[in-house]
Amino acid sequence: MADVLRQRITAGAFPGGMLPDERLLTAQLGASRNAVREALALLRAEGLITRRRGVGTMVTMPKYGHGLDRLAGLAETLTGHGTVTNEVRAAEIVTDPPPVITERLELPAGTAVLRIERLRRLGGLPLSLDTSYLPADIGRAVAAGDLTGRDVFALIEESTGCLLGRADVTVHAVTADADTAALLEIACGAAVFAIERLTRLSDGRPVDVESLRIRADRMTLHATLRR
Structure with missing residues (x-):
């Protein structure tokens, strides 16, 4: 029931x-x-x-659906549900990124990448904390764009002149640590969706390693599956 x-x-x-x-x-x-x-x-x-x-x-609070069967940015997905705003907490070149990041981006170990961290709000309330790592050549162009008002996906396509092709997505549930909880304005230890996503351009080049922490009380994840 x-x-x-x-x-x-x-x-x-x-x-x-x-x-x-x-x-x-x-x-x-x-x-x-x-x-x-x-x-x-x-x-x-x-x-x-x-x-x-x-x-x-x-x-108590409306939940918004985010489809997992289409590659789309958060603002694009939530069109019509309110204004998505982004607080850019970091947009910096990392000269010694974690090995797992360069491996997933198919870059030599120790290659510099751009790290972007944004706190995303819907209707003024925190919705997600997003961290992206991009190859430096693409990342610099993306960082020069409007990170406060646009999806990273749109900026990647605009700066490269190439459409995004596909993404590998993993979803699991975690409890919010103290820092994440404070930013998302939830209780420490509250459940959040953790989404790990590797996005590629249409030519197959990996371009964005992303980690999202989404308030589970504000969003549902759904997909249409066909046999």
Whole structure:
């Protein structure tokens, strides 16, 4: 029951964020009053809804969908859901990057790369902390662009004159450390989505090693899979 309600909430099925009362939910879901009450209690414990006597049950904060079956930047994905802004925390050449970074970018060990770190907000509230490593020749051109207002993907395509081709993506859940939690304005130890992504140009060249930490209470990840 909680899964059904959670899916409806994340799909935006309740206009204005107000859920029907327990009696109506019981009729709509074909469930017992106790089952509905237990499901609502679980969703409340998760922080997805709030319940107030005389007011009703409301979604605490809307969640936004981010598809994993299309290569798109965050601002592009969230078009129509509000304004995405970027606080550039770092845009610097790293002369001695971690070996795993140069390996994934298929560069000789010790090759300089550009590191970009941005805190991304939607509607003024923190949404994700993104860190990207790019080959220095491309990174310098990207860093000269509008990192506060545009997606890195768009700047890569613009500076190289080449479209992005594909990306390898890994998603897992981690708990936020103290620094990440402070930046995302969540409790230390709260669950966040961790996305590791290697993006290539259409000619196959690896161009962006990216690590994202996304607030799990503000976003859902989805994909359309075909057999």
